[in-house]
Amino acid sequence: xxxxxxxxxxxxxxxxxxxxxxxxxxxxxxxxxxxxxxxxxxxxxxxxxxxxxxxxxxxxxxxxxxxxxxxxxxxxxxxxxxxxxxxxxxxxxxxxxxxxxxxxxxxxxxxxxxxxxxxxxxxxxxxxxxxxxxxxxxxxxxxxxxxxxxxxxxxxxxxxxxxxxxxxxxxxxxxxxxxxxxxxxxxxxxxxxxxxxxxxxxxxxxxxxxxxxxxxxxxxxxxxxxxxxxxxxxxxxxxxxxxxxxxxxxxxxxxxxxxxxxxxxxxxxxxxxxxxxxxxxxxxxxxxxxxxxxxxx
Numbered sequence: 502x503x504x505x506x507x508x509x510x511x512x513x514x515x516x517x518x519x520x521x522x523x524x525x526x527x528x529x530x531x532x533x534x535x536x537x538x539x540x541x542x543x544x545x546x547x548x549x550x551x552x553x554x555x556x557x558x559x560x561x562x563x564x565x566x567x568x569x570x571x572x573x574x575x576x577x578x579x580x581x582x583x584x585x586x587x588x589x590x591x592x593x594x595x596x597x598x599x600x601x602x603x604x605x606x607x608x609x610x611x612x613x614x615x616x617x618x619x620x621x622x623x624x625x626x627x628x629x630x631x632x633x634x635x636x637x638x639x640x641x642x643x644x645x646x647x648x649x650x651x652x653x654x655x656x657x658x659x660x661x662x663x664x665x666x667x668x669x670x671x672x673x674x675x676x677x678x679x680x681x682x683x684x685x686x687x688x689x690x691x692x693x694x695x696x697x698x699x700x701x702x703x704x705x706x707x708x709x710x711x712x713x714x715x716x717x718x719x720x721x722x723x724x725x726x727x728x729x730x731x732x733x734x735x736x737x738x739x740x741x742x743x744x745x746x747x748x749x750x751x752x753x754x755x756x757x758x759x760x761x762x763x764x765x766x767x768x769x770x771x772x773x774x775x776x777x778x779x780x781x782x783x784x785x786x787x788x789x790x791x792x793x794x795x796x797x798x
Contacts, residue, residue, distance in 0.1 A: 504530060506537045511749035512643035512742075513767060515541035522549045522559045522758060531562045538563070538624070539704045543641055543749070543761040543769075550756060551628055553579040556784050560626040563760065564789025567622060570615075570668070570691070573683040574598065576784070585627065585783040594777060597683050602785075603637065603771030604715075608740040610770030611642060612715035613763040615787060617668040619694050623789030626760040631782040632753045636775030639759075640750045642743030644709040645766045648699065650738050651710075659698050659731070661795065665718040667693040672718060695721060697795035698735070700765035708796040709766040710735055739768060764791040 505518040515537055520530060538544055551559070557579050560566060566581035576582035587599035604610030615621045627639075648656075668684075668691065698720065700711040712720075714736045720728040742748065751759065761767060775781065 504533055506533075506541075508541065509749050511747040512646055513541060513641050514543040514545065514749045514751070516545045516547065518547075520546060522546055523551055523555045526559065526562055535563065538760065538762065542643070542767040543751075543759060545751065546758040547754065548756045549628065549758045551758065551784075553582055553784060556626070556628045556758070557581050557786060559758070560760070560786035560788055563626075564623050567615075567787040567790070569785070569787050570684065570688050571601070572685060572688075574601070582784050582786055585781075585785050587777065587781045599777065599781070600773065602639070603773040605773045607640060607744070607770050607772060608736070609714050611736070611739050611743060611768040612713040612770065613711065613765070613768055615763065616666045616696065616711070616713060616716045616793075617691070617694060620790040620792055621696075622763050622787040623791045624760055624762055626758065626786045626788060628759075628784040629753050629755055629757045629782075630784065631780045632755055633775035633779035633781055636772060637781050638750045638752050639769055639771045640743060640748065641761070641767060641769045642739060642748055643766065644711070644739060644742070644768050645702075645707050646746075647710050647735075647739045647742040648708050650742060651735075655734070656699075659735070662698045662723075663695045663721045663795075664698050664712045664732075665693045665695055665721060666716045667691075667718050668716065693718065696793040699796045701794045701796040702765045703791060703794055704764075705766065707766060710739060711765050711793055712736075713768055714739070715770070743768070743770075760788075765793060 507516045569583040571583050574583040585602050589595040614625045698712045
């Protein structure tokens with residue numbers, strides 16, 4: 502069956518039809534998916550019945566699989582997978598697990614995955630095993646569009662600036678404290694890293710805002726007050742782009758498999774607005790790595 506790429510009609514996103522991910526994927530199909538991925542930034546494959554090994558094998562077509570820092574959530578037999586889940590191994594509600602990837606206030610949760618490391622992941626893949634009856638959507642924002650909304654004077658002001666990113670040592674966003682609750686002690690002390698505030702996507706070459714509300718701590722070389730003010734201004738444009746116009750909000754169904762870009766141009770945040778007595782369980786893989794390139798001034 503020929504693959505079909507169906508656009509969402511939004512800033513980002515497309516559905517790939519005509520592929521059973523539980524079966525081997527041809528090199529031609531991988532190339533088509535990679536091309537659609539670079540163009541649309543988020544891809545969804547509906548109605549996929551995958552076990553852990555099948556999901557990891559599919560994800561591995563797009564880069565090597567990195568073991569996530571959240572060791573407490575690793576799959577017992579496929580350690581390249583971590584669970585995004587709101588219950589512990591005994592089935593009891595787990596607040597720390599529930600808040601991984603979702604936030605109560607969307608504007609504080611926008612981020613690119615693993616931006617707290619020197620080489621963030623190229624992509625994230627997620628496969629839905631159990632979903633609540635409503636809520637828990639994942640929202641995506643084009644940080645290309647957010648950058649395009651900046652007035653020229655602000656573009657000039659932020660050109661060439663770098664910012665500090667952190668997870669365990671994040672003093673700015675208190676939501677990270679719950680995210681790091683189950684980290685190993687040594688991982689909570691992982692050094693902070695720096696990335697450009699404005700990046701250039703390595704494939705498309707397009708400029709985008711890379712500083713993000715969840716993980717960015719401060720702007721290097723600025724006083725704290727000026728840094729905070731400038732970051733809040735940038736974050737305001739990100740949230741405006743992610744809550745108005747043609748932004749995309751994915752409503753999960755069991756069997757959905759998504760893959761999204763983390764190299765600049767896209768951010769995401771999940772909604773913690775679903776019934777907490779209902780289970781939300783997903784597989785997740787971290788794929789490849791990418792240096793975040795600064796946009797030339």
